[in-house]
Amino acid sequence: AQTVTQSQPEMSVQEAETVTLSCTYDTSENNYYLFWYKQPPSRQMILVIRQEAYKQQNATENRFSVNFQKAAKSFSLKISDSQLGDTAMYFCAFREGNTGTASKLTFGTGTRLQVTL
Amino acid sequence: GAGVSQSPSNKVTEKGKDVELRCDPISGHTALYWYRQSLGQGLEFLIYFQGNSAPDKSGLPSDRFSAERTGGSVSTLTIQRTQQEDSAVYLCASSKQRGNNEQFFGPGTRLTVL
Numbered sequence: 177a178q179t180v181t182q183s184q185p186e187m188s189v190q191e192a193e194t195v196t197l198s199c200t201y202d203t204s205e206n207n208y209y210l211f212w213y214k215q216p217p218s219r220q221m222i223l224v225i226r227q228e229a230y231k232q233q234n235a236t237e238n239r240f241s242v243n244f245q246k247a248a249k250s251f252s253l254k255i256s257d258s259q260l261g262d263t264a265m266y267f268c269a270f271r272e273g274n275t276g277t278a279s280k281l282t283f284g285t286g287t288r289l290q291v292t293l
Numbered sequence: 294g295a296g297v298s299q300s301p302s303n304k305v306t307e308k309g310k311d312v313e314l315r316c317d318p319i320s321g322h323t324a325l326y327w328y329r330q331s332l333g334q335g336l337e338f339l340i341y342f343q344g345n346s347a348p349d350k351s352g353l354p355s356d357r358f359s360a361e362r363t364g365g366s367v368s369t370l371t372i373q374r375t376q377q378e379d380s381a382v383y384l385c386a387s388s389k390q391r392g393n394n395e396q397f398f399g400p401g402t403r404l405t406v407l
Contacts, residue, residue: 180335219382221336221398267335279388280326280349281396283335 178203180270182284189258190292196243197253197287199268207273210244210251211281215265224266227251229273255289263291295319297399299385305405306375314370314402318387325368326396327360330382339383342368375406 179202189195201210212224227235227244234242239256255262268284298317306312318325323344328336338352342362353359357375362368372379382403386396 182335219384219401219403221384221386223395226395269336279324279343280338280341280352281328281336282338283328285333285335 178205178208178270178272178282180268180282180284182268182287184287185285186288186290188290188292189255191258191260193258194254194256195258195289197255197266197268197289199251199253199284201249201251201268201270203249203270203272205272209271209273210242211269211271212240212242212251212253213267213269213283214262215267215286216263221267225253258291260291260293262289264289297385297387297397299383299399299402301402302400303403303405305407307407308377309374311371311373312375312404314372314383314404316368316370316385316387316399318366318368318385319397320366322387322389322397323365324388324396325362326386326388327368327370328384328386329354330384330401332381336384339370372404375404377406380404380406 181200208229210227214222214224225235225237225240241254243252265286265288267286269281271281300315325342327339330336340360341349357373360370382401384401386398388396
């Protein structure tokens with residue numbers, strides 16, 4: 177079974193600064209996908225960024241980028257130029273790829289990010 | 294277009310009662326997922342429907358939990374004889390197909406069992 181670990185329950189960053197959220201995972205699969213989701217107080221889960229395991233290049237989406245280390249099974253999220261609207265819970269998630277029925281997501285326990293003035 | 298909708302937004306019930314939670318996926322999405330988010334926890338997979346295939350029920354925590362999806366669209370998650378430990382936010386998601394397509398989430402139903 178896959179597991180996803182987020183070791184930082186809470187993080188704080190000042191506006192305009194950069195913050196990195198950590199995530200590690202455990203799997204015996206070779207094909208899979210990794211995701212970071214944002215959950216603001218509204219409870220709406222929003223996809224921030226995704227990474228296909230077969231791609232060596234780290235994914236980027238505007239101010240969000242990842243550091244994907246496949247051998248170390250590490251998938252950290254970097255938020256640059258933090259904004260107040262980035263305040264939310266951030267969840268790392270894993271999904272197997274190219275399998276029969278397993279497209280469910282396995283989530284970590286989340287990191288609560290607070291952006292301050 | 295419209296996103297995933299869920300109803301009710303909040304549900305308070307007494308221990309031992311049955312509850313039904315509803316999910317309306319995005320039109321045209323063939324895959325539908327239910328997750329549970331307990332306080333301070335990540336999302337826990339419950340059940341997954343894909344087209345006409347048999348659902349993956351591997352995440353249902355007990356036989357008090359069941360779900361159906363009628364006509365390949367709307368889904369209902371039923372919890373019988375609710376217990377206090379069932380209190381959580383129940384999130385539904387849908388996706389276009391079982392490939393690498395994004396799962397779009399609804400706003401969830403917060404269930405409180407007194």
